[in-house]
Amino acid sequence: MANRTKQEWRETILTPALKRAAERQEKFETSSGMEIDTAYTREDLPDFDYDRDLGYPGEYPFTRGVQPNMYRGRIWTIRQYSGFGTAEETNQRYRYLLEQGQTGLSVAFDLPTQIGYDSDHPLARGEVGKVGVAIDSLRDMEILFRDIPLDKVSTSMTINATAPILLAMYIALGKKQGVEPTELNGTTQNDILKEYIARGTHIFPPRPSMRLATDIFAYCARHVPRWNTISISGYHIREAGSTAGQEIGFTLANGISYVQAAIDAGLDVDAFAPRLSFFFNSHINFLEEIAKFRAARRLWAKIMRERFGAKDSRSWMLRFHTQTAGCSLTAQQPHNNIVRTALEALAATLGGTQSLHTNSFDEAYAPPSEEAVTIAVRTQQILGYESDVANVVDPLGGSYYIEHLTNSLEKEAREYIAKIDSLGGAVAAIEQGYQQREIQDSSYRYQKEIESGKRTVVGVNKFVSPYPKIAGLLRVKPEVEKRQKERTAQVRTDRDSSKVNQALGRLEDVARSKDNTMPACLECVEAYATLGEICDVLRKVFSTQKEFLVF
Amino acid sequence: MNKGRIRVLLAKPGLDGHDRGAKVVARALRDAGMEVIYTGIRQTPAMIVEAAIQEDVDVIGLSILSGAHLELFPSIIEGLRKKGREDALVIAGGIVPEDDIPALQQMGVKAIFGPGTSTEDIVRFIQKETGQHLAC
DSSP states (O other): OTTSOHHHHIIIIIHHHHHHSOOSSSOOBOTTOOBOOSOOOGGGOTTOOIIIIIOSTTSTTOTTOSSSSGGGTSOOEEEEEEOOBSHHHHHHHHHHHHHTTOOEEEEOBOHHHHHTOOTTSGGGTTTTTSSSBOOOSHHHHHHHTTTOOTTTOEEEEOOSTTHHHHHHHHHHHHHHHTOOGGGOEEEEOOOOHHIIIIIOOOOSOHHHHHHHHHHHHHHHHHHOTTEEOEEEEOHHHHHTTOOHHHHHHHHHHHHHHHHHHHHHTTOOHHHHGGGEEEEEEEOSOHHHHHHHHHHHHHHHHHIIIIISOOOSHHHHOOOEEEEEOGGGOOSSSTTHHHHHHHHHHHHHHHTTOSEEEOOOTTTTTSSOOHHHHHHHHHHHHIIIIISSGGGSSOTTTTOHHHHHHHHHHHHHHHHHHHHHHHTTSHHHHHHTTHHHHHHHHHHHHHHHHHHHTSSOOBTTTBSOOOOOOOSSOOOOOTHHHHHHHHHHHHHHHHSOHHHHHHHHHHHHHHHHSSSOSHHHHHHHHHTTOOHHHHHHHHHHHHOOOOOOOOO | OOSSSOEEEEEOBSSOOOOHHHHHHHHHHHHTTOEEEEOOSOBOHHHHHHHHHHHTOSEEEEEEOSSOHHHHHHHHHHHHHHTTOTTSEEEEEESOOGGGHHHHHHHTOOEEEOTTOOHHHHHHHHHHHTTOGGGO
């Protein structure tokens, strides 16, 4: 029987069965429209070569994972993105999360902090402490990490345009705690390109922004060697509505631009590439997502080795953080989100993630309540400690379908990268609106599929039923803004203003030169210059960038 | 309001960059035959009022996911009133807690479309409120 071909099976077994009973859908498709066959066999992997395509875990091209034993040593880092209100409130939440067994911190900053305005700036009105914690000066950072020793945690900061300033504050805080920069562990997102494409918290034009990003690469390579200098992010590209193939294609194309920019700035690829990290979305298409992570890992390894000639194996490794898909959560029947998140988290672990954020079920309404975030953390603990998924490396490796999908997603991502190369690279493509337009088309198609019923969203367009209102939603009170403004006013009174002016003056000179901006940023934050003041200097030198709107 | 196609300003007040919803709605309204002007992100209340006056729109759609709606919407409504455009239909979408809806409606926001809303519902609502559905 085993000698029969798939075609023979189709004719003799499948087709007669389909004549008796049709399938649920006329055709089945992946998120990017690849038609899914009924079943996959070795015929779907005609040129499969284990050593070339997979290799062993911890070996090039790292399809099976970046470490030889993956979660058998320790499970992925449980890292919940968190922050709201003032530094005091967020500090309490961090300590609660660490008590619950979370193993890494992830700071959510409010929008004024991300866009370079102090809490008392007119544009900050109504935004202070809303989607993250408000940080205006080093004083706020001291409170944010009160009783959290920086040599004992790793901290990821979702910060991009203002990344040099927040990193400088973290280094300064470490010094105050007696922790050397060489002992600091963590990540600055520092991925400005996806801000223009999908997330929208850019400040400066792309070229000076790229220089600030690569200044961080160079500075950390010398002074903060364990720091992940960038987290090249597909997460927000996917949240904005892209397909899985676009997510990895656009993200790796951005990665290529950062690597090229750093090389152009005179850095040796193996000096900075081992500290590059990535951030992906885990969406509801379980099997496709697993394949996506594997495809991204394999493709990046090849890019680093073949395109950039990296020699250090750590430069080839795509290490990544995952967050479950916020856009897959529903406001309707919100408890169903717990199940969606668990499924997405499972895909991330089967895909070999290094760290994971699981969304809380109430996040279609508000930042998570303590109850909701506890369930999210427990979800990861059940996966990691109770189930068997962490006991073996890449358990789906070798599955005909998963390998076929991995190949097909890698091919799709390569095509996007080739297209972006032909447009002149990621920055030029963004300026032409290419990625934005592609994402808009995909997101509109996705919405139409929900509205036509082609795509099912339980509780929204199918299995609709009444649901109770969630109790205990978190609300950031208006007093937060007032208290934060008062603290910043106090900082301005207490500091030595001549030192501040001197430091800001030096930053302006450095920004106008080709020198690395990080030491001058550090001097500014140590003098308690505020984030807004520092950004005002940089805005003056670099000017500002409006969004590349292609509508 | 019988001057042909319905004119809609879609705007994103506040600092958040979540524009997926606004862009999807903009396209759906266009597909439904409306004229849509989309401002882009990071619009102040004054910029939104200014655009609404200049473009002489019938409808203003505000999309916000940052949680700053209670602080920013009153300035927009007030600005429209000052310019004599209190007749414009103001609607909103995004992440708005249920508890805030009465206050926004009191202010003059005619409808708030939360997550999971079908764009067809938004189209129908606008057509009904502007009296243009009769023409179809």
